[in-house]
Amino acid sequence: MNVFRLHKVIGVLEVLTLLKELPENENVVFILNEKESIYHFIEKLDINRVNLSRLKIVNEINFSTKAFLKDKYSNQIISEIKSLSEALENMNANEIYKYILILASADNDKCLISDIIQQFIYLDLDIDVMLEKEEKERDSVETFRQHFNRLKLSVANSHNSIFHMNVTNQLQGPKEKILKLIDEIELVLFDTEKKELSITVMATKKSGKSVIVNSFLGNDYAPTSLELPTLNSIVYKNNSDNDIVLDYKNESKVFESVDHIRNYLEEMYKNAQLGYCTEDMYIHYKVEKESFNNFTIIDTPGPNLAGSNHREIAYKWIESTDVIIFVVDYSKYLTTDEEKFLSDIKTAFEKHDKFYSFIVIVNKIDLMYTSGEKGSVIRFLDFLRFKLKELGYRGFAIFAISALQYFSAVKVPKLEGCEHLYEETGEQLMAELRTCKSKYLGKRELSLIRTLENYIRDLEDYHGITDANLNMVKEKSGMPRLMNYTDYVTYQKTTVESLKTIMRKIDDEFVNLKNEFLTFDLINLIDTKGVKEKKKEELLNNIKDLFEMFDKSNLLIEEELDFTKLKEEINEDLKNSEDELLKIIYEEMEKEIQNIKDSFRHKSNEELRDIVNGDTNIITPEFQTNFYNTISDKFDQKIANYECKINNELDIKQKQLVTIDKEIQQSIKLFNKQLNNSFEVDSINITLPKLELAFSKKNFDFSKVDIKALTEIQNIIKKSLYQKHGVIGRLMQIITLNHTDKRFGKYELDYDSIDEMVAALLQELRNEVINAIKENTTKILIYLNSYLTEELQPKIKEEINSMIDNYKDLIIEIKASIQISEDDLENDIKFIQEKINFFEHVNSHLQIFFEIWENVRFHASSSANGMDNGFKIF
Known part of the structure; x- marks a missing residue:
């Protein structure tokens, strides 16, 4: 990538000059001194909207420890780097997907990681950043996840086969002991499968929070009317039965479709006492193609809702969830209510060490096209980051999105008569949209179709994209990047830690199970007494x-x-x-x-x-x-x-x-x-x-x-x-x-x-x-x-x-x-043979599990630089 390091005194002039000279299809990343704020610098620029949208600028970050740019697919080191600008210089703009930045630091410097990630967010680069230790842990856990289904099946089959084995009373004890060990492994695997990762979404009224929740769910469960605020905490849980179920006030209600439950919620909100919180409800949702599998999404009432004890509500979910998302409306900056709310709940983030699981979202970023201010996403994000740091927040990340843009691209193709939209681009896509729109004149869906149509026009008018498709609309909305980062935070910070513990438990039982065969291994098969x-x-x-x-x-x-x-x-x-x-x-x-x-x-x-x-x-x-x-x-x-x-x-x-x-x-x-x-x-x-x-x-x-x-x-x-x-x-x-x-x-x-x-x-x-x-x-x-x-x-x-x-x-x-007692030697010889037969059968039933877990051990050991099968890597 092209990188230009700005001088402190003439930096503004350098940007203005270089932007005028650059061809339209060529970009350069400007590197600003790490102590100078980006939003102040952009305020000093006198450039038009086109050049402002082209502006790519980040703060320099110098690494105090060794850092490496790696190919995530080949795991090869591309280069050793000393700063963020060096990392960018060593990247091919057409191969951004393959890079990962590794810091070889012994300290768990989460603030530095979040600072680097934030600069990549400014550049709209989806690049993983992690410590060397985290990378090794992730590799070993990934091996476990890849083998999980086979592992679970092999243990279940082993348990079933051994359970139905006919044995003598003398062998009933060893059989039960082995079954107990297998039960322990099955229980650990069951807990792994049932573990839920949770995301809490918080925001003030009319910030588009419910649209974001719907985007995560892949369908419009949550009512999005501007007149109807969220009155309670709604917990959306993945339903393996694929039914839509509402649990509320000790009652369960099944719904035929998403539309039915949304209409039910809207009616309930209208009849509720205006402006006051109601009890929490739980909605079990169907897994959509675009949704987060196995994620629980919590939609919370806003801090400006009358009668709600919003601080206590926030404290509860900050403590219990894996990721916390706070939504800010682009058109309102950081309101007094929002600033006070964030100041109030900062103590909870500190107490539970959740700063590094905190994500701030600037929603409705598409409004910058029509606002009278400088249309720079980077400027707004950097300003908001500065304000949050003043409040004492650290280690967080800020994203700019248009949730409605993303959701319209997800939802409209699901409408009857609009199924072919995913296949079209450019003018043909607009023509198909007009055909789709004609089928919904005067209906509720028309608004969403027109919204999608407007977003496609914005891509052409403000970005010069004439061949847009729905995937591009979703990509430009910022939601996919947010989902990837949310998945990264939950996976790296939560899943890896829990799975490491689980893998240690399985390995303990694995060693116990293998040692049960010592008796078999130490008895020879000779029948004669002498x-x-x-x-x-x-x-x-x-x-x-x-x-x-x-x-x-x-x-x-x-x-x-x-x-x-x-x-x-x-x-x-x-x-x-x-x-x-x-x-x-x-x-x-x-x-x-x-x-x-x-x-x-x-x-x-x-x-x-x-x-x-x-x-x-x-x-x-x-x-x-x-x-x-x-x-x-x-x-x-x-x-x-x-x-x-x-x-x-x-x-x-x-x-x-x-x-x-x-x-x-x-x-x-x-x-x-x-x-x-x-x-x-x-x-x-x-x-x-x-x-x-x-x-x-x-x-x-x-x-x-x-x-x-x-x-x-x-x-x-x-x-x-x-x-x-x-x-x-x-x-x-x-x-x-x-x-x-x-x-x-x-x-x-x-x-x-x-x-x-x-x-x-x-x-x-x-x-x-x-x-x-x-x-x-x-x-x-x-x-x-x-x-x-x-x-x-x-x-x-x-x-x-x-x-x-x-x-x-x-x-x-x-x-x-x-x-063996001399008196019972003859009987013992017979019993030994029976025991040998028993263990031979048990060993054959467990062989697949042994092979799979030995493979997991091997890969985990390899990822930890060749450590042996003592499994100290866990």
Whole structure:
């Protein structure tokens, strides 16, 4: 597609110039700075209606994460993109249907997705936008949906066949257990099929809401008279019996046709108390070709209906429905009633996280052809989006439609004598419409036929389309795009999540069902008592070896979970660090004291007097800062080293524990192989759990320990240097030589006394600092020991023990299933054969279900980048 990025200063001039130069059959997408509003920009344009209708403009959106433009059919990446404009540049305008935009973001950034979708809506481009995670989930769920009917049929057939199997009393228990597992799967599938997706439509009076509802239903159930507002919430539910039924006030009434129920509703509304709400009613509608299958549509009373508690009504449906649609009349902008209503119900959207299921519709967009304002759909949508964001809404989408245009194209061809309209285009279509119109002169249907006729003329007059057909009329109405997006929101945001849960439930039962055949798989078919006893003994020995392997693995795990060596290394390092830290502190102190001594050597009697009197500061101003930073850096380096050691140790332990797990898995496989060799069974298929070890690394919090230590050391230094009995205080005593007349006394230095005093002070300081550092070292060791032995080690051990217990329980179950009493061995051999026959029949009845579900597993695993059949993808 042709893209032109507008400059901030001369953008208006660029648009005007380029639109004049462009041929009529060529379009360009103008990219506006992301911070500049589109509706303000369009207001500044002085162009005619034709060019205004041609104007394609969007805000730039720069992606902070990787994004890909893909072919939805081949699933191939077309290009990696960094912005919306790059995505548009890489699209072929004639192949828009094939694109999908994927954001490889770990965050669930719904606002960004809705912003991108909105820009595509401005350009009238029907392009899916989703996160990479959503795409994978959708692929796995789509596989499930494709196989759903076969899956349901296979389970029903399996249940019926196994239910009618004749078995002995001894096999009645296994039969009932298998039937119960199949019942669980059937129940999950039934719930899946019966799940209803719901759409609530809200609007003020005379906004065309009921026409939109009829468009969704594919027929004119809802009365659309301007004089008759919707007085209650009408819930339209799909009727699988294909009857039209009204449930109202605990009574049910069946209607022969849509016209009958609509006339009934109109009469009821006329007789109702004008302007006041009535009870909710439920209408079970027939599925039309153009309707939403399995969707429940709720038509609600408007917020400006007297006597209605519209806020509570809105709250109820916002909470319970999947998608909420609010309709705005193009000719009224956003009215005071509508703005107040949206402000009132914003809390409900926030509470139930439904902003991202909220769709705003600007209806009657065809009125822009006859209005005196600038006929720009984009301008109006962007203005309305700005107003809603001011109210606090986010993550929503806004569409412009003409519901009546769409509905007329749906309804008129259903009229008797108008059936051939779908086959015609251009002038021939208009001629057929005139013929159709002549059959309904003076009748109610005439208005709808004339409406369709006018819309076709508008396509020619304002868009230059001379060969229009009914599909084009519907497409230009905006309703198909709205239906697609509504389907996308319900499918991606609601259906995918629920089906993922359902698939997990089915897979749990699938694993349980397959494991029921372990007994069959572990029993050999040899009839002789001696061979069976020998084989059984051999099997028990194998199980014993397997348990010994588990015990050995447990010992290895205990060794791997030991942190003694790590703690010894850290303890040794801390001792070395004590000496290094003390040396640094000692050297810094000697350096500072020497600087003070040296400074006294070169001072006159008067300068010394000023120092004694406190008129001159002898303390090096940089010392405290440099000293603190030096010690702090040393602490930081030490702590970082310990964090690295611990996390490296965790990495090593994780790898070693994974190796142990692989050895256990290998032992299981070897056990299966031994069973096959010993019992000559064709295949052993034990469905086992999958271990995924992932120890979380931690940023250890030593701050309270080392900050306290730094503070203590700093206080010691301050005391030794600057307090009355410290270095500086004693130097002052030596300088004054006990003179009492400080004003006229002579000040001299006794360097021998200074050196003796400094040496004594440094030794005292060294002892205090050593004690402070040792105390800090002890606290660090206590902290590390507590975390390693009381928190991390038990957590890892608990996870590993759980895995080992799962394996042991499985082998115990196998062992228990073959431990046959010596006294009943002969009878057991006969029973085993009966059991084998039973399971062979059960297996044959379930084979189709097994094959289908294994296929679902395979495709789901493939869509999740090759994850195995542990089904973690669900």
